[in-house]
Amino acid sequence: MRVECVWCGPRDESEFRCAGPVTEPLPSDLDSLTGVAWARVLYQRANPEGWVDERWLHAAGCGQWLIVTRHTVSHEMAGSRPARPRIASL
């Protein structure tokens, strides 16, 4: 599989580390969360048979984090973007 690095172009997957699907932002009311809500925050992750946004680190390349949209059945890629827009603008 080839992963499209925003900065380096398409590179072999062996140059990257996948850190899993993008997670939802932490809830703002952490102090008042129920046990069930905490379990969801800690353990519930996306696992679609289809498109997923994932965090990939170009570890053996530019060292930048990307968000890659990938299909979990076909492994087709539908684009990458910088994980942190403020870095991309530098």
Add this chain to the structure above:
Amino acid sequence: MTSIPRLGESWSGTFWRHPEPRRAYDVVIVGAGGHGLATAYYLSARFGISDVAVLDMGWLGGGNMARNTTLIRSNYLWDESASLFEASLKLWEELPEELGYPIQISQRGVLALAHSLHDVRESQRRVYANATNGIDAEWLDPEEVAAFCPIVNVSASARYPVLGGALQRRGGIAKHDQVAWALARRADRAGVDLIEHCRVIGFEYQSQRMTGVRTSLGTIATRCVVLCVAGHTTSVAALAGLELPIQSYPLQALVTELYEPIHPCVIMSDRVHVYVSQAHKGELVMGAARDAYLSYRQRGSFGIIERQVTAALELFPVFATARVLRTWAGIVDVSPDASPIIGSTPIEGLYLNCGWGTGGFKATPIAGMILATLVATGALPDLATPFQLERFVSGALIDEHRAAGVAH
């Protein structure tokens, strides 16, 4: 009962019927892999419940049941896992006679190598923990490793020096396909309908009570549904509105061409991450860590194969001329603590069996026994109660991720 033919004899019998699904069953099991078939078998054999359908979107035993590396063992660290897998191993030991069909269980010993001081300490801790739990386990020093498995490179100059190993002599392999066929044959004879190429497309439930299953072959009424769909758990459970802490990854395996018997046992190496046995037929069977990213594609990354073969060649120089015949992957359902999730759900009559991750095959009999008991009596056996979904809320995890030292 139809007799099983010997080699070379012609045979017109069938292992199981291919019925059209009826409109209603007492129990519908989704997934005709090892766990689903074992559940059907124990339901009929131990509890006299045979108004049961086992549905599979593909063919019987064609998913992870055909794709694992056939290992059975019970030398887990934590008490909960140890008692679960030891109960499974005891059932394995009864199965050949009980099923009346050769499933080729070979308790040739599973030896986990230690390559560093940390490995040695961790392995010895596990040996002592196993012994405390009444599970056979022993520590071998390097000379004993060499005597037990002469093809392992124990020389001082080895890339991965062998400092010893933890051995479970009762561990070994079983012929996975034949296990599936034997369970299917028994369940079929008892009246269970095994329905292949039948995809579940929805569930029917009223006031949180299961009433039926919608399938590609029509709707089937039932009060009780058991999910045994491994890597597809997330998608199937979502049809009932359930959200589960499961992620699906490919777990790869490969076989070489056939060779004369050279490898007498099962060798695992958590540190360099490869496990190797030799099938009855002669292929070297190898497995490694799961792939690094979510996937439902049953093949996996080549990089994993490259790493595992590199490690295998360091451990077993004799494999240098072996040729890989084929590689494949199964899609495994991994839970946050690498332990299974078994039990009831918020929907009455819907039972879960998932999260077995990379270790489901060895649990085939106990998963079936637990689910059959749960369905028949409404109560979860004691040894399964720590493995319920509620543990992710209570925090009582059974963290085999760290304990086994294996990337699940």
